[in-house]
Amino acid sequence: MQRGFKKMKKSIQKITETSTSVQPHCVFVENMQDDEKQPLYILPERLSSLMYQTGFSKDEIRRLYRAFKQYCPRGAITTNDLKPAYAKLFPLGDSGKYAQIVFNAFDKDRNGIISFGDLLNEIALIINGDIDQKLSWIFRFYDLNGDGYITRKEMLVVISAIYEMLHNGQIIQRIVNRHVDKVFEKMDIDKDGVISQEEFMNSCKNV
CATH class of the missing domain: 1.10.238.10 (EF-hand)
Known part of the structure; x- marks a missing residue:
């Protein structure tokens, strides 16, 4: 049981190896589950607030945000973003089903998207939680x-x-x-x- 969790934690830690700075602006995303395709604007939380909420350092949050923007330039993660990322991390197998399970675990409100704040809070529990x-x-x-x-x-x-x-x-x-x-x-x-x-x-x- 712990094996899958360790693999997921390792993949998250790999993502943090890239670096950049957090850009304080709104990003545009499209709600993929909205039949009318209404635009959704997500304002990234202030860096100091994220540090307080998650226990991550400023540099760690910046690295994660860089990876987040690289994989999800629209401002939110969908299953279409996560599955290719896992396929790169585990190229020898079929990671599609596992990636979907991971996505569902992070998508608490079941709206089909994961914001940067949602992602960071869940990662904080996995890595920094008691x-x-x-x-x-x-x-x-x-x-x-x-x-x-x-x-x-x-x-x-x-x-x-x-x-x-x-x-x-x-x-x-x-x-x-x-x-x-x-x-x-x-x-x-x-x-x-x-x-x-x-x-x-x-x-x-x-x-």
């Missing part, structure tokens, strides 16, 4: 429908996507099933067929 914040984020990542429980089907979807991304699309279903079985054997304490957030966090802390 243990409870990080574990809560990982739990939500696997809880695909957001009902507060991880089902076997949800975990199979995520683990299968990880194997597709890392192993050239060749999923060995028996290995995936065994992986999920081991996780549920350890974390499903009350054996009700689902993993609650409390079970998840307690199990991770007791490793």
